[in-house]
Amino acid sequence: MTALLRIEDLTLGIKDEDGVTPILRGISLDVAAGQVQGLAGESGSGKTITGMTVMGMEPAGSVTSGHIWLEDTDLLALRGKELNQVRGQRVGMVFQDPSASLHPQLTVGSQLTDHVRYHLKLKRAAATDLACDWLERVGIPGGRAVLRRYPHEFSGGQRQRIAIAMALACSPGVLIADEPTTALDVTVQAGVLALLRELVDTLHLAVLFVTHDLGVMSAIADNVAVMHDGEIVEAGPREQVFTNPAHAYTRSLLASLPGAKGGLLSRADLETLGGGW
Amino acid sequence: MSAEPVIQARDIVVEYPGHPPLRAVDGVSFDLYPGEVVGLVGESGCGKSTMARVLTGLLKPTAGEVSYLGQPLRPLGIGGRAPELTGIQMVFQDPGSSLNPRRRVGKQIQDGIDTAAKRMACLGQRLSRDDPAPIDPAEWLVRVGMQASDVRRFPHSLSGGQRQRVATARALAARPSVLIGDEPISALDASTQAKVAHLMGKLAVSQGACLLFISHDLSVVRLIADRIMVMYRGRIVERGPTAEIWSEPRHPYTKALLGAIPVPDGAGKLPAVADPGVAYPLEEADRTG
Ligand SMILES: Nc1ncnc2c1ncn2[C@@H]1O[C@H](COP(=O)(O)OP(=O)(O)OP(=O)(O)O)[C@@H](O)[C@H]1O
Ligand SMILES: Nc1ncnc2c1ncn2[C@@H]1O[C@H](COP(=O)(O)OP(=O)(O)O)[C@@H](O)[C@H]1O
Ligand SMILES: [Mg+2]
Ligand SMILES: [Mg+2]
Numbered sequence: 319m320t321a322l323l324r325i326e327d328l329t330l331g332i333k334d335e336d337g338v339t340p341i342l343r344g345i346s347l348d349v350a351a352g353q354v355q356g357l358a359g360e361s362g363s364g365k366t367i368t369g370m371t372v373m374g375m376e377p378a379g380s381v382t383s384g385h386i387w388l389e390d391t392d393l394l395a396l397r398g399k400e401l402n403q404v405r406g407q408r409v410g411m412v413f414q415d416p417s418a419s420l421h422p423q424l425t426v427g428s429q430l431t432d433h434v435r436y437h438l439k440l441k442r443a444a445a446t447d448l449a450c451d452w453l454e455r456v457g458i459p460g461g462r463a464v465l466r467r468y469p470h471e472f473s474g475g476q477r478q479r480i481a482i483a484m485a486l487a488c489s490p491g492v493l494i495a496d497e498p499t500t501a502l503d504v505t506v507q508a509g510v511l512a513l514l515r516e517l518v519d520t521l522h523l524a525v526l527f528v529t530h531d532l533g534v535m536s537a538i539a540d541n542v543a544v545m546h547d548g549e550i551v552e553a554g555p556r557e558q559v560f561t562n563p564a565h566a567y568t569r570s571l572l573a574s575l576p577g578a579k580g581g582l583l584s585r586a587d588l589e590t591l592g593g594g595w
Numbered sequence: 596m597s598a599e600p601v602i603q604a605r606d607i608v609v610e611y612p613g614h615p616p617l618r619a620v621d622g623v624s625f626d627l628y629p630g631e632v633v634g635l636v637g638e639s640g641c642g643k644s645t646m647a648r649v650l651t652g653l654l655k656p657t658a659g660e661v662s663y664l665g666q667p668l669r670p671l672g673i674g675g676r677a678p679e680l681t682g683i684q685m686v687f688q689d690p691g692s693s694l695n696p697r698r699r700v701g702k703q704i705q706d707g708i709d710t711a712a713k714r715m716a717c718l719g720q721r722l723s724r725d726d727p728a729p730i731d732p733a734e735w736l737v738r739v740g741m742q743a744s745d746v747r748r749f750p751h752s753l754s755g756g757q758r759q760r761v762a763t764a765r766a767l768a769a770r771p772s773v774l775i776g777d778e779p780i781s782a783l784d785a786s787t788q789a790k791v792a793h794l795m796g797k798l799a800v801s802q803g804a805c806l807l808f809i810s811h812d813l814s815v816v817r818l819i820a821d822r823i824m825v826m827y828r829g830r831i832v833e834r835g836p837t838a839e840i841w842s843e844p845r846h847p848y849t850k851a852l853l854g855a856i857p858v859p860d861g862a863g864k865l866p867a868v869a870d871p872g873v874a875y876p877l878e879e880a881d882r883t884g
Contacts, residue, residue: 361755361784474639475871503638503811504855508866511857515865530785533814533857537865560861574786576814578859585818588793 321348321387322524323372323492328384328394330364330371338381341367343548345384349524349541351491354515356539356556357528358571363545365528369494372526373411374401388492407437410485414497416477419484420469426453426480427465430487437488452483457513475506479513486517493518496528511538532575536560544568599665600626601772601805602650602683607659609645619645620656621829621877627773632796632806634820634837636813636852642829643809647777650807651683664772678714684771686795688778690758694750700761701746704732707768714770728770728802735764739794756787763795767802774799775807780815788812792819814856817841825849833880846880 328345331338342364349355357365370376372386374393386393388408396404413419421429430449434440440448446465453464456479458472469477478498485493495514499507515538518525529535535542536556543553544567552565561579563569572578582588602625609620620642627633635643648654650661652668661668663683684707687693694703708730712722722730729735733743739760750758759779766774776795780788792808796819799806810816816823817837824834825846833846844850854867 360786504813504857504866505638505851505869506871508855508857508868509871512865512868531857532785532859536859536861536863537857540863556863557861560859571786572859574789575859576789576818579861581859582789582818588789588818 320350322351322389323347323349323526324385324387325368325372326385326387328368328371328386329382330367330376331381332377333379333381341380341548342371345545345548345550347526347543347550347553349492349526351522351524352518353540354518354525354527354538356535356542357526357545358530358532358535358542359545360571361530364548365530365545366496368545369411369496369526369528372492373409373494374405375411403437406433406490407488408490409492409494410488410490411494412478412481412485412496412498414500416474416481417469419481420477422469425466425468426472427467430465430480430484433484434487448487449483452487453480455517456480456483457509458483473506475502475510478502478510482510482513482517486521486523489521491522491524493523493525494528495525497530498527499534500529500531507534514538532560532571532578544571598629600628601664602627603662604646604650605660605662607646607649607661608657609642609649609654610657618829620649622659623826623829623831624659625824625831625834627805627807629772629803629805630800631821632800632808632819634813634816634823635807635809635826636811636816636823637826638811638852641826643811643826644777646826647685647775647807647809650773650775651685652680678717681710681714681769682771683773683775684766684769686759686762686766686774686776686779688781690755690762690782691750693762694758694765696750698749699746700736700748700750700753701732703761704735704746704765704768707735707765708732710769726770728767732764732768735768736761738798739764740790756783756791759783759791760794763791763798767798767804770802771799771804773805773807775809777809778811779808780810780812789815789818792816796820813852825852827875828877830877831879832875832877833882835882839882845882846875848875849880851875 325345325347328342330342331340345368359365382394427449431445434448435445450462458464458476458479499510527539539556542556542559543550546567552568572581575581605624607620607623610616610618637643649656733746736745737743780792792815796806820837823837823840824831827848833849844853851869857866
């Protein structure tokens, strides 16, 4: 299978007065169309920065090297207008907090239609039709009337569905999803995960799915990469990483979790946990 | 259960003002006993934090009564907490907001120890070295898995998990008979959640206190709680020993909640999706027989 998104030896450092702090130390990942590439690892290991860099939204002062291939385009080499065209149109992004992608003072309809008019150069009527189709597709009932409502009039789960519609409305090939269900209740999360999986399968998206919840990872990812301190310490098919982890860090991560193989299954197992971090 | 309950909550109702008023807690009763770990679980907005505020005397219920060690709990007056109420301690979700950023960790744990000394003085007792709970902040830090030398550190230089350990140490240093944790692990890294939860339960129980552990994360609660109470729309809809609830949930809401938890087994199975429009019954499930 050929990769739609290919991250090749990506390094990133952040420059300040004291020099350059290394954040990503050579990340390589291939994501094929229709595949969910999970990215796990502890807080601060560089998961979000990896996704943001694919989106062309790395922090100010970043110094990068390597390549991020989207088919034949090296996203890392793009600047200005070219980058803007790719961002949002060929790569979509969903964040943990849907308010990061939705403006609180604009109706859902105006945000969705502005977005597709800008990128796809559609006329207003066509953009409105597309917006309606998308809301239906992500499971927001109510037809055209919904377009006139504001983000705060929706529940957290519905807002995340709307953010997914925003991210996918221009038919990007790649979706970056950074902890998209972390802020949701488990029952709501189950619905959003099912929706994402269905969209990946029908639209053949290549997805980079960041989460530190290995239960969620196990449910949705086809391949799993585990990051530690700016490096990928383990990568492979989901089942292999979960049931036969090669790296000690992955094993310790699984050992700290309720319900994982080799993880915490009873209260007695808790006693075996060390005091370390 | 043999001993007397430390907390008895009876028919608690809490309404927040509005048009119409919002009934956040709708007739909740339960007892908490010394030395047990009780999980209070349910989804966001079901009334867990409101219930916690009632138990600590921070919020006066619209109806119903809480008694603490057999006495009616008097809600917090202008003068602050009566010394006897310091026997109920809380640990919150965000340890950053409950610790003072400008005071050294050791000093803040000392505050907890002083609280215990004050309360005991009211009862004509004194703290003693022979008690199971340390009276030295450095010893507390070791007990929660940190270094004695960390007494000199400031909260900002600690990780989230370390801060939550300090908050736990400070709360337990006050020698509560009830420790209430309101989502105390939600802000922590997945790999430290179970550790911190376990530590809270173990330490509370070792000094004879009860831990009421409030969380929406059932997979961790399952490991540490002796009993679970499931809350839905302001009511307790099911309660019982953890293992029994887990293996045989009876209330349809409990079933949906348990079914939605994704298991980190690598099987690639999406959790069950419940009909989003469904309203579950508000009657508590009968678990007798
Ligand atoms: N805007 C920024 N400027 C400077 N450093 C940053 C910036 N954003 C993140 N970092 C640093 O980069 C590293 C990686 O951060 P990143 O946000 O990618 O972590 P993460 O793996 O997503 O963690 P989490 O699970 O907590 O979201 C961290 O050391 C962080 O402190
Ligand atoms: N101070 C408040 N004023 C008005 N409504 C509130 C207040 N605090 C909580 N609520 C409402 O009460 C209900 C229960 O909230 P809460 O106890 O915080 O739930 P939980 O902790 O289970 O998420 C929710 O509908 C919430 O919006
Ligand atoms: Mg992140
Ligand atoms: Mg709460």
